[in-house]
Amino acid sequence: MTAMFIIEKTEIAKAIEKARKLHPRIRMVRFGLYEVTGSKGAIYAVRCWRERGMKHVDCTCATRDGIACKHGVAVIPFHSYMATTPLAASH
Numbered sequence: 001m002t003a004m005f006i007i008e009k010t011e012i013a014k015a016i017e018k019a020r021k022l023h024p025r026i027r028m029v030r031f032g033l034y035e036v037t038g039s040k041g042a043i044y045a046v047r048c049w050r051e052r053g054m055k056h057v058d059c060t061c062a063t064r065d066g067i068a069c070k071h072g073v074a075v076i077p078f079h080s081y082m083a084t085t086p087l088a089a090s091h
């Protein structure tokens with residue numbers, strides 16, 4: 001089961017609030033693929049990609065599709081930052 005949501009079409013404010021409390025550790029596996037450590041030490045894989053001009057996020061946690069999860073939103077600023085780094089974006 002994975003949770004997939006589209007940033008432009010999803011209410012993400014609540015998930016951002018949860019992510020702030022989580023203080024997740026984020027590790028980049030490669031550009032667009034990240035590992036996020038959750039509150040209980042579980043590690044979730046989060047993928048970010050752009051499709052038809054919209055940002056998609058997919059997480060391996062049990063959150064339902066269409067609902068932003070805290071792991072996914074925790075990665076968004078990190079991913080956006082990496083996207084501005086020419087070295088990372090070229091991979």
Ligand SMILES: [Zn+2]
Nearest residue numbers: 059061069071
């Ligand atoms: Zn998640």
